Amino acid sequence: xxxxxxxPLIVTLLIIAIFYLxxxxxLKLLINPSYFIFIYITLVVLFLIFTAIxxxxxxxxxxxxxxxxxxxxxxxxLFSTSYKDYQESISELKGVTNNIFEYKTKVDIFDGxxxxxxxxxxxDAVDEIYRNIDKYIGKKILFKGxxxxxxxxxxxxxVLSRLIMVCCAADTSVYGLLCSYENINHDxxxxxxxxxxxxxxxxxxxxxxxxxxxxxxxxxxxxEIPIPEDPxxxxxxx
Amino acid sequence: xxxTFTTISASIFLEGIFFLxxxxxxxxxxxxxxxxxxxxxxxxxxxxxxxxxxxxLGVIFPICECGIVPxxxxxxxxxVPLHLCVTLLFSSPIVNIVVTxxxxxxxxxxxxxxxxxxxxxxxxxxxxxxxxxxxxxxxLILLDNSNIQHCSCTTESCHGTKRPFNRISRIxxxxxxxxxxxxxxxxxxxxxxxxxxxxxxxxxxxxIGSNYPLGNIFMLIYPYFLSIxxxxxxxxxxxxxxxxxxxxxxxxMIFGAMFDLKTTIMLKKVFxxxxxxxxxxxxxxxxxxxTTLIQFLVLGGVx
Numbered sequence: 305x306x307x308x309x310x311x312p313l314i315v316t317l318l319i320i321a322i323f324y325l326x327x328x329x330x331l332k333l334l335i336n337p338s339y340f341i342f343i344y345i346t347l348v349v350l351f352l353i354f355t356a357i358x359x360x361x362x363x364x365x366x367x368x369x370x371x372x373x374x375x376x377x378x379x380x381x382l383f384s385t386s387y388k389d390y391q392e393s394i395s396e397l398k399g400v401t402n403n404i405f406e407y408k409t410k411v412d413i414f415d416g417x418x419x420x421x422x423x424x425x426x427x428d429a430v431d432e433i434y435r436n437i438d439k440y441i442g443k444k445i446l447f448k449g450x451x452x453x454x455x456x457x458x459x460x461x462x463v464l465s466r467l468i469m470v471c472c473a474a475d476t477s478v479y480g481l482l483c484s485y486e487n488i489n490h491d492x493x494x495x496x497x498x499x500x501x502x503x504x505x506x507x508x509x510x511x512x513x514x515x516x517x518x519x520x521x522x523x524x525x526x527x528e529i530p531i532p533e534d535p536x537x538x539x540x541x542x
Numbered sequence: 543x544x545x546t547f548t549t550i551s552a553s554i555f556l557e558g559i560f561f562l563x564x565x566x567x568x569x570x571x572x573x574x575x576x577x578x579x580x581x582x583x584x585x586x587x588x589x590x591x592x593x594x595x596x597x598x599l600g601v602i603f604p605i606c607e608c609g610i611v612p613x614x615x616x617x618x619x620x621x622v623p624l625h626l627c628v629t630l631l632f633s634s635p636i637v638n639i640v641v642t643x644x645x646x647x648x649x650x651x652x653x654x655x656x657x658x659x660x661x662x663x664x665x666x667x668x669x670x671x672x673x674x675x676x677x678x679x680x681x682l683i684l685l686d687n688s689n690i691q692h693c694s695c696t697t698e699s700c701h702g703t704k705r706p707f708n709r710i711s712r713i714x715x716x717x718x719x720x721x722x723x724x725x726x727x728x729x730x731x732x733x734x735x736x737x738x739x740x741x742x743x744x745x746x747x748x749x750i751g752s753n754y755p756l757g758n759i760f761m762l763i764y765p766y767f768l769s770i771x772x773x774x775x776x777x778x779x780x781x782x783x784x785x786x787x788x789x790x791x792x793x794x795m796i797f798g799a800m801f802d803l804k805t806t807i808m809l810k811k812v813f814x815x816x817x818x819x820x821x822x823x824x825x826x827x828x829x830x831x832x833t834t835l836i837q838f839l840v841l842g843g844v845x
Contacts, residue, residue, distance in 0.1 A: 311722065322556070334553040342560035349563045353721055356714030371726035378555055378729050381548045389545030397546065398744045455745075471774040473553035474739065539777075 307367045314375045315354045321382040322347060329533065333387045335472040336538050387535060391467060392495045394476055395452045400463050401477040419504070421447035426466060426537045430481060433504065433519050440504045445521055448499045448529065449480050451492045457509075460486050464500055464521070469536045479537070482507070483521045490526065497532070501525040543740050551736030555729070557771055558608045558804075562728055563721075565609020569616040570716040574709055578620050585622065589675060596626040597668045600634035600641075606772045607635040607799065611808045612724045618812065624679035629671030632825060635772035635799040636663025645795070648776035655788060658836060659776075662796040666828045673824055682817040727811055731804030735769040738803075742767075758833055761790040762826060765798025772799035789837035797829040 322343060325331040331343065413419050413429040419440065421429045429447075433440050449464035457463070465480030483500060485492060492498065502521035509518050586592045605613060614631045618624065635641065637660055649655040761782070770778055772795075779795045786794075801822060809818050 311718070325556075331556075334549065335556050339557065343556065346556075346560045346563060349560075349567070352714075353718055356718050360711050360714045360718075368722050368726065371722045374726050374729040374733075375722075377733070378551070382552050382555070385549045385552050386545050387549075390549040393543055393546045393740070394549075396743070397740070470777040471770070472557040474550045474557075474735075474768070474770060475774075475778050 310367075310372050312354055312357045314372060314379070315350055315357065317379045318375070318382075319347060319350050319354070321379050322350075325382060325385075330385060330387070332534070333390075333473065333536065334385065336469050338538070339471065388495075388531060390473070391450060391531075391535070394467065395465065395478050395495070398476065398478050400452070400454045400465065401468075401479055417443065419443055419445040419447075421445070423532075423534055423537060427468070427479070427539055430479060433481070437504075437506045437517060437519050440519070441506060443504050444501065444524075445504050446499070446501050447481070448497065448532065450495055450497045450531075450535075452478065452480065453494055457482065458484075460484060461520070462492055462494075464498065466537045467535065469538055476536075481521055482509075482518055483523055485523045485526075488523050488526070492526075497529045499527045499529050546740035547736045550739050551732050554732045554735060554769065554804075557774075558728065558732070561606050561771060561773070562608045562612075562724065565605050565612045566717055566720045566724060568603075568605065568609070569612040569720060570713045572613065572616050572620070573716050574713050576620070581617070581620050581622055585626065589625075589672075592623070592626050593629050593668050593671045593675075596629035596671060597633040597664050598637055599630055600636070600638035602639075603634065604638045604640045605634050606638065606641065607802065607805045608728060608771070608808070610634045611727075611805060611812065612720055615724075615812050618683055623675075624677075624683060625671040625675035628674045628821065629667045631667075632670055632800045632821075633663055633667035636660065636796060637667070638772070641772050641776075641799070644773055645776040648780040652788070654840075655792065658792055658840070659795050662792060662829070662832045662836075663799070666796065666800070666825060666832060669828055670821065670824050674821075682813055684812060684814055724808065724811070727808040728804065731769065731807040734807065735767065735803050738767050755830075755834070757786050758790040758793050758830070758837070761786055761794040762797045762829060765794050766802050768798065769802040769804040770798070775799060787837065788841055789833040792836060793829050793833040796832065797825060800825055800829075 322331075325334065326343075331340070335343070413421065413425055413432060419429065419433070447464065449466050452463045452465040454463045461482060461484050463478075463480040464483050465478050468477045468479050469475065483502065500521065500523055502523045502525075505520055505522060506517050507520040509516055586595060610631055614627045617630070618627050642656065642660060645656045645659055646653075765775065768778070775795060775798055779791050779798075782791055782794065806818060806822070809821075813821070
């Protein structure tokens, strides 16, 4: 009897949870929008399962209490995700990644004579600057991200980072450009979002005993911004 | 930490549930439309031929690791020999058209990686099936028959009928049963994976080593806990190109696709623990052997 009530209830709640994630724009913070088609089909199949439970009389296995409990826990989890808290803890857990994707050979990241990095050219642009630092030294740059104080960098430096999602939030990586605020009297709080206008230069960093030349952005102007609608960067896969 | 746990668990759930549902649907369709007799006729009598078919079935039957578990469970119940089921179980997450396409896109400039991944998946699942075929399959499989036969009717009269409505109703009722049954293990696997990922920092994984052979072994253990879908893991693997050798990355894409924490927990419903550990060790060793051969024969030794 319990089964008759709880099984359709679980499927309904699951459908509502997915709709809730979609409407509150949280779905794209969990999986890459390229995979939304799978979610649509999932909704259709769940709806069919719901219909089957309601219409097909008495499939008579035992109550599967443990399964119901796990499904309910999962539904609560679906309702309780938060991007902001996730961003804070995942940066600490994952640390900054370098050079994650092969960049396209010809990227034009200039807008006039200033480098402008957007959601759409983010990976290509950061990668391009890393690979051809000398070409960009002295150039102005405008880009957005959140402040992440990575391990092993100077006190007046941080990485202005973005989270990259290839497929789902389980594969998030942290990617960004090192910024220096030596000349600026402002307390950049960890995990706050900023739009930064700066000048590109380079610096040799000692990371785990390996010397590497890194681009570094000397901040000229900064503007605190709210968390954008699309905080994630989604690599173009196909 | 709690938010990392919820976000990672929710995202793996949303990413995997589609593939799980597809697997469940196929499993219910097999139950309804393919009888034990038909299956028996379809399976080649010759053991080697049977294994060859099982290890390449994924090409026309593209199911990844979440979906293949209910299918294999169904096939075992239908009397398909254990070694063929094991081969299918481990080949389909790799020798699979969808997985091949995604690997191809991730490794566009490295076509041989795609070929080596397919070859590895094929050889390892074939060999595992061959090894299992020498084992006595009794007691290895846990088939709780009571559950599956609990569809709306257990009598001949109903199961014999082929009227469309009865068929649809039986498919529906099997799908619902399987949904709650397999779903349980799917969610359990996700929760444990989410917990591990939200507690252990990445730097620990990275510091373990990027050299041979430590890096290669690490790249087998890491995806086990990552439990990402084999349809997309190539893109993740791609991101390790700078730190790891190609052979280590191949290991990640072969072992990680065949065996991960989530599937281990799902397999608990199908096999007994000892057999799961046996399979884990066999596939782990075979992947090590394969990637080592690749490292020395194809990539020209250790740098």
